Amino acid sequence: MATPVIEAKNLSKLFPVKGGFFGRGAGVVRAVDDVSFSVMPGQTLGLVGESGCGKTTTAKLVLGLEEPTGGSMRFEGQDLQSMDAAGRRHYRKSVQAVFQDPFASLNPRMRVGAIIAEPLVTNEVLPATEVKKRILHLLELVGLPERAADLFPHEFSGGQRQRIAIARSLALSPRLVVLDEPVSALDVSIRAQILNLLRDLQAQLGLSYLFIAHDLAAVAHMSHTIAVMYLGKIAETGEAAALSQRPKHPYTQALFSAALPSHPDERREEIILPGEVPSPLRPPAGCRFHPRCPHVMPRCATEVPVLKPQESRLVSCHLFD
């Protein structure tokens, strides 16, 4: 079996909350709590969950923008913690990101050519002609005309800006691109263009993606594997088609039943969860989902479930013990 591009083992990130506002007892937010996953070469891992579930923190850990509190990450088999400075540099070049809002992620004072070349200029020593050649190649990859290099971001529409952001993320020939809600800021008619482009680039360049999105159908469409997070933990993870069509964990079931239908005749069983996601400052004891779970049992309130194999996937729920 191939070595995963990225492999996280028991990854945790705790944020201490300073005392004062909530009284003396300064707490910790367990934003990511004992999470393990891997992304295979040329494949996409979709990360879904509601606000506060820890998916953005997970993305930041992968990007090296946050240091994990616990656990380990391996990049192409090598442990990140034991890497030397050169190894870390190589890692940071190999993992790039595309963010949600292309109106915020591009510097309005820089020309598109300079934006795309910036990662090259800061990370590599290249003659100007070579940089120019690479810019044109990158523009071609994302389907923008050559003259785009001399224009400013405001001269482009949202979809084209997202293409610019994608070109920049590809400048250093990364192995993994973190896509954090890459289409949710775009117009509906433009989304398919960008999703198709991302799929084409993956096939062409053998990229791996960590795809984070609210739109479950888009995640199911883009991903090979899906991991569902709830309050910092993975509730269920497995092959995308199986998981999205036959979810097992009660939370995954509720989440996918809440996804909007693509046709008026499509009637699925609706599971309306009571209440809201609790504060990660005071997560419920036992299974974190138990206060909202329709299948709650007495042991759920006390025992923390662990991820266990269940029909080609991993589910963290006492129902399957």
Add this chain to the structure above:
Amino acid sequence: MSPLLEVRKLGVHYVTARGTRVTKAVDEVSFTLEAGETLGIVGESGSGKTTLALSLLRLLPTAARIVGGEVRFEGEDLVAKPERDMRHIRGKRIAMILQDPMASLNPLFTVGDQVAEPLRVHERATRRNAWARAKELLRSVRIPAPEARVKEYPHQMSGGMRQRIVGAIGISCEPRLLIADEPTTSLDLTIQAQYLNLLRELQRAHGLALIFITHNLGIVAKMCDRVAVMYAGRMVESGPVKSIFDHPAHPYTRALLESIPRMGNPRQRLTAIDGQPPDLARLPAGCAFHPRCPDAIDRCRAEAPPESLVAVTHTARCWVAASHQTQRPGARADAVRP
């Protein structure tokens, strides 16, 4: 019986201060809505859907003018009404829910005050009665412990709760029509499901007519009886939801439906729509969609297509769709408005 709401050839233009530039945000839009019915108005940003919603309540910004047409609500033309009379309609007979609940709630007043306000203004309820009603309304929108929550402020609530409070304000005077402009975009999926269910229950309980303004065809598929598709200020297609999802007549509607990822067939290639939505200030001649349209013929570049019936109560503004209709004999015979 006349419909609850009948909009005829409504036009709304944005005009610059010197009147030199005119943007047709809403252009000759017509539709009807029956009591208790749900209409979805779909479109991308800049398609004029929000301007249309605001013009129904005459809440347009100063640069916008209603340049023509009628908005008949319960038989009265709202366009011709004096502003004073509109105040008795807004919030009482037609209510509106906006996208961002934090922006529509006043941070300085308690939730109870804000839910009670329309009752105090429109029904001249006493403070005590209005507060008692406010508690009931909070309970009806599933706010836990309404007795305590009425005295709290918006910042003490979660996003889903705030949006439910805006919903409670909306239904407080038992309106006939509720306009919801992207009501769930800021909510998480499971909270969105809760909220849509709640709206449906409120609709059943009060016989409300609903207008959903959204860019999300999923919401339309789930909630609506009829749908109207807006593109560049025009209603390019409208009809019963099922008819439009099964037999979209306009190439734009068809492309939109095909461009959306579906849960059932993962990893199948999506059909993308080339180009991008037009700038309303510089609309192409003829049909505004023709530069992006795969089926465009010469006529599309020269003349704007009129509304034509393509099936029962299903209309489209498209030369190609209209010509398909006339080629099929008998198709027009049943294509009559009820």
